[in-house]
Amino acid sequence: MRLISGSAGGIPLEVPKNVTRPTQDRVKQAIFNMLGELVDGARVLDVFAGSGALGLECLSRGAASALLIEQDRAACEVIRKNITKTRLENAAVRQGDVFKVLPQLAEQGGIYDLVFADPPYANKPGEEDLSLKLALLPDLHLLMAPGGSFILECRASRNSPAEWGPWEMVRDREYGSTRILWLRKR
Template sequence: MRIIAGTAGRLAIKVPKAVARPTTDFVRQAIFSILGPTVEDSSVLDLFAGSGAIGLEALSRGAASCVFVDEHRQAETVIRENLTKAKLTGGRVIRADVHAWLAKDMATYDLIFADPPYAKFPGERDHLKELLANPALPPRLAPGGWFIGECSSSSRSPEGPGWALQDRREYGGSAILLYAAAPAS
């Protein structure tokens, strides 16, 4: 696993063993190609951060700041190590449950990424669907910002109040979902 482009481009990063499925280089490249120059000077929130690969990529490509949130101690340690190794500034690492942290956070972000564990079987917890239903998430998105979620390509695109799905792109077993704030009715 590596950072693809920007100031830390081509740098190999660590992945915590607790993270079973980090976002692949190919999928990250696709995400950042879609976002293009909107990443520069943006404030980023990386939920279910794991190795921090998405937020690290954003910082490397010119994001002003990134808050990494993951509940696993090993993820927290690895993200800090990756930030130091990549010599990237503007990163803040939070070890907390995503939903509990969102309920307390008052900041807004231009880009919010969420790559939670996939719901693979009927009845399994669907973290992305829960996140889209969480009333604490929409106020975190800055006007004109994007919420980018990742789920299994075999899953339907989850919906949530306050969100409008703008695009869905599939790459192998992963689907990238781009949401904007739903227009007020």
């Protein structure tokens, strides 16, 4: 895995051993082709950050800042190493459960232009769909700037809610087993 473009383009990233599904380069390229100039100057939040690849890609492409949230302590150390390796210093790492950290950030008044999320997939019947839970979390909506974009990576499937609550669907694309939803704050 590597950063694709920008000031740190081509630099390989470490991937935590426990991250089993890093975003593939072709999916990452598709995401950033869709977003185009929205990345430049953006305040970015990357939740379920894994290696930090999406947040760091944003910084490499000119984002103003990125906060990367990851629950796993070892993954946070890998993210910190990737920040040092890429010299993308407008990045901060916060370890914690996304569903506990987001309400804290909302309470503190944090505002983001772009939010990226790649939560663990529900692999078995009965497992909780963290993608939907995150999309419907009121605190996430509070953290978004007016017209802000939420890029959600989830399992490819046409089974999705008829209504995305506070989000307007901008794009819905599938790349093999990966589905990318671009949602915008209404």
